[in-house]
Amino acid sequence: MSYLYQLIKLQNLDHTIAEDKNKLGKILHAKQDPSELVELRNAVDTLRQKIQKLKTRLKDEELELGSVSDKLNQNQQKMYSGKVKNPKTLQDLELESESLGRRQTVLEDQMLETMTVLETDELQYDEQHAALTAQEEAWRQTHADLENQQRDVALRLNEYLSERTKQTAKIEANLLKEYEHLLKSKKGLAVCPVSYEMCQGCRVTVNNAVIRAIDHGEIVNCPNCQRILYLPHP
Numbered sequence: 001m002s003y004l005y006q007l008i009k010l011q012n013l014d015h016t017i018a019e020d021k022n023k024l025g026k027i028l029h030a031k032q033d034p035s036e037l038v039e040l041r042n043a044v045d046t047l048r049q050k051i052q053k054l055k056t057r058l059k060d061e062e063l064e065l066g067s068v069s070d071k072l073n074q075n076q077q078k079m080y081s082g083k084v085k086n087p088k089t090l091q092d093l094e095l096e097s098e099s100l101g102r103r104q105t106v107l108e109d110q111m112l113e114t115m116t117v118l119e120t121d122e123l124q125y126d127e128q129h130a131a132l133t134a135q136e137e138a139w140r141q142t143h144a145d146l147e148n149q150q151r152d153v154a155l156r157l158n159e160y161l162s163e164r165t166k167q168t169a170k171i172e173a174n175l176l177k178e179y180e181h182l183l184k185s186k187k188g189l190a191v192c193p194v195s196y197e198m199c200q201g202c203r204v205t206v207n208n209a210v211i212r213a214i215d216h217g218e219i220v221n222c223p224n225c226q227r228i229l230y231l232p233h234p
Contacts, residue, residue, distance in 0.1 A: 027153065044125065044128045061114060065111065192229060199224065
């Protein structure tokens, strides 16, 4: 078979390889976690951390409220037991009890606010976590499909690349080098048909001498774009 035929066959193979490489790139891009899923994960994690802080705060407030209440009860027991006779001591106990009472009220209000926020956030967390679980499951299935597609394309691509190695071995080295250069510089179209006496790569008319040379099996370049020309079969 002529080198020209082998070049056409190689170019067709290169087009197929380029298409599969493009498919593989799109699959790899598609395998990245969707932005919506990442955002939901972050939102759920942020809410989880907030809930944990609220629970810690509520526990601290409960402990402090318990301590204040115990101290207030102790003071009241001393004040009303009749055992404390000193007016100054009674006055100090009364002042401290008033302060403890105010702190007790503040803590109770804080706890109520914390519990309200905590309850709201826990409800929101349950909703978002359920949505995240559903999205994660759907994404696992999609990701598995993409993995299968990637494997199939990669296997097919390896076969084409192996076939390309065999194909390039059939072409003379200098001609192959010229083809590779044209393939890059001419956007994937190194070997181009002549139709209606016109190069279909650059749309410039070629003369009869060029057409006869091609018809005789010679390697001929387009005088205008330098692509390697061939005559398509009728």
